[in-house]
Amino acid sequence: MYKRLAIAFSVANLCFFQTWSEVLSPPALNYLYFWKDYPGYTSVISLAINVVLLTLIFFASFNLVWRVGGPVLHNVARASFVIIFLRALNGVRVHFVSLSTHELRLLFGRAGFFAIGVALFSLLILITVRYGLARVARGAAIIALVLSPFGLVGLTQANWLAVKYGRGWQDRVPAHVLETSGKAQPRVLWVIFDEMNEHLVFADRPASLSLPNLDRLRAEGLLATNAFPPAGHTSQSIPALLTGRLIASVRPAGPDELMLTFPGQPVPVGWSTQPDIFTEARANGFNTAAVGWYHPYCRVVGDRLTSCLWEQISITEGLTRHGLVDGLLRQDLDLLPMMPFTGKIRDRLRVRTPEEYRIPVLTVYQQLLAATERAATNPSLGLTFIHLPIPHPPYIYDRKRGVWDTKEEREYLDNLALADRTLGELRLAMEAAGTWDNTTILISSDHWWRTDFWRPQKIDTYWSSADENLGDHVDHRIPFLLRMAGQKTALTYEASFNTVLTRDLLLDIMKQKISRAEEIPAWLDTHKTIGESPYQAYDDFK
Numbered sequence: 001m002y003k004r005l006a007i008a009f010s011v012a013n014l015c016f017f018q019t020w021s022e023v024l025s026p027p028a029l030n031y032l033y034f035w036k037d038y039p040g041y042t043s044v045i046s047l048a049i050n051v052v053l054l055t056l057i058f059f060a061s062f063n064l065v066w067r068v069g070g071p072v073l074h075n076v077a078r079a080s081f082v083i084i085f086l087r088a089l090n091g092v093r094v095h096f097v098s099l100s101t102h103e104l105r106l107l108f109g110r111a112g113f114f115a116i117g118v119a120l121f122s123l124l125i126l127i128t129v130r131y132g133l134a135r136v137a138r139g140a141a142i143i144a145l146v147l148s149p150f151g152l153v154g155l156t157q158a159n160w161l162a163v164k165y166g167r168g169w170q171d172r173v174p175a176h177v178l179e180t181s182g183k184a185q186p187r188v189l190w191v192i193f194d195e196m197n198e199h200l201v202f203a204d205r206p207a208s209l210s211l212p213n214l215d216r217l218r219a220e221g222l223l224a225t226n227a228f229p230p231a232g233h234t235s236q237s238i239p240a241l242l243t244g245r246l247i248a249s250v251r252p253a254g255p256d257e258l259m260l261t262f263p264g265q266p267v268p269v270g271w272s273t274q275p276d277i278f279t280e281a282r283a284n285g286f287n288t289a290a291v292g293w294y295h296p297y298c299r300v301v302g303d304r305l306t307s308c309l310w311e312q313i314s315i316t317e318g319l320t321r322h323g324l325v326d327g328l329l330r331q332d333l334d335l336l337p338m339m340p341f342t343g344k345i346r347d348r349l350r351v352r353t354p355e356e357y358r359i360p361v362l363t364v365y366q367q368l369l370a371a372t373e374r375a376a377t378n379p380s381l382g383l384t385f386i387h388l389p390i391p392h393p394p395y396i397y398d399r400k401r402g403v404w405d406t407k408e409e410r411e412y413l414d415n416l417a418l419a420d421r422t423l424g425e426l427r428l429a430m431e432a433a434g435t436w437d438n439t440t441i442l443i444s445s446d447h448w449w450r451t452d453f454w455r456p457q458k459i460d461t462y463w464s465s466a467d468e469n470l471g472d473h474v475d476h477r478i479p480f481l482l483r484m485a486g487q488k489t490a491l492t493y494e495a496s497f498n499t500v501l502t503r504d505l506l507l508d509i510m511k512q513k514i515s516r517a518e519e520i521p522a523w524l525d526t527h528k529t530i531g532e533s534p535y536q537a538y539d540d541f542k
Helices: 002-015 017-024 028-034 040-068 071-093 101-131 133-147 149-169 198-203 212-218 234-243 277-283 324-338 343-350 354-376 412-433 451-457 499-510 517-527
Strands: 187-193 222-224 249-252 258-261 288-293 307-311 383-388 439-444 480-483 491-493
Touching: 002 017, 002 040, 002 071, 002 133, 002 149, 017 040, 017 071, 017 149, 028 249, 040 071, 040 149, 071 133, 101 133, 187 412, 187 499, 198 212, 198 412, 212 412, 212 439, 212 480, 222 517, 234 249, 234 258, 234 277, 234 499, 277 288, 277 383, 277 499, 288 354, 307 354, 354 383, 354 412, 439 499, 480 517, 491 517, 499 517
Parallel strands: 187 383, 187 439, 222 491, 288 307, 288 383
Antiparallel strands: 222 480, 249 258, 439 480
């Protein structure tokens, strides 16, 4: 009995080899950085449950057939066992690069690979005819029995990894609240609308797009018409903006660290070790706050923030937040390749609908907006940094009806309208709290609308038919709209510059080295170095 149970366990374990490979060798340094909650415990528990259930199914089925079946049914059971065992071993093979189907086809050619398959199948038939199905099944059972300890070893290693990586999921202890003097301090609100395009917002706005709140702020602030971001993607651009330094490349190094490589410095350093606008602001007596998405701000730089909140949004299949039931079902899909001609079925079952992508974005956006209003209306905060997931696709708003829409196909202009609505709601909340007039407001973005990135992917979640009507124009400029506290007149700055200097500009405003909006053009002329960044690639990690 125990031998049969061990064999059933071994085969079940081999059937889930793909899942084991993901759990034991997770791309931790890449994807764990972006997870809000640690997925390891759920993955390990789900896998253990699935292996146990499949073990019991194998064990019960074998015993039932052996008790009630005759010789014919016994041979059917033996043949089924051999086939399942060999399919499981084949599933192990494909995970080794040198033995993968792709590599073998390159080595032997399609005809050669097919010939090898036919030869092996013929060999199995000859062995079965020569020694009998019972002996072949017995040999397979012996091999399975020898491999059975690997399941326990894998479970031990998985738990160790869960404990190891689970330690990095804690937010850093927030910085203590600084006592401010009776003298009123400057206040700065820095809002980053992710993937906002200057071309469509101000330079060449379509007639069908109305942005009244941005226009109102434009009438009382300084608009830079040729501002460029530090990089072409969020992972690189945000830390560059906050540190005030261009970054050549970034690489996650766990759930609570992002390694930064600065130009001319080949050795990367941790973001958490680098001074940024938050450390400088606190050194000058200001309380700081951050509300954002994508980057785990609270885990990386939370100890230099008085208050912090960040949210994850599932923008790729690998970043979906799963519960135990979801984990069980998704791991069960890995069993489909055990049966022939099921690859496409598994791929279809794994595909998420556009609505499943949009709903988490809407939920997180609403949470971030509420946190943004709380921070912006808190008079004790001197510097508040906001990073919102709009107008970045997927699109969640219908600008014509002024309502949320996660079901129908929308377009980039809809999310631009949502960004404008967000500014309007934020302004109303700050005016009601009495913090609008005495706060310097900066509206900008981390990168442009990357039409040349989204269009070729043909993913309706991130690119719509209506987006095609906006043309093929790719403009790397981003909005840069700065309204000094109390400012009432519009100014325009037309020279090109890179927004990596934003950190120094805002710090000089907070230190009152700049007290009037009219001084900003001269400051930009003195401090600007480059316009477009040399780091425009869309690949996140190098």
